[in-house]
Amino acid sequence: MVRIQVHLTEEKAERLSEIAMESDDSIASLISQAIDRFILDAKPDRSALYLIAGSVAGKYKSDKDDISVKHDSSQDKDFDS
Secondary structure: OOOOOOOOOHHHHHHHHHHHHHHOOOHHHHHHHHHHHHHHHOOOOHHHHHHHHHHHOOOOOOOOOOOOOOHHHHHHHHHOO
């Protein structure tokens, strides 16, 4: 664990203290829980990425019908040293 100093307004500190007493939890634990929720909520919304990927999937054509099966061997000639 890392110790961090946090500055709060009087109002926030008082409210946090009230919540801690009501929930029989420490202020540090409540702050840690709030940070955990913040981090989980901050994960990117992948639905936009899926829409973009879906819009280009299958867009390009190849004369090879086995690229997904023989992907590595199809790249060999391009990456020979």
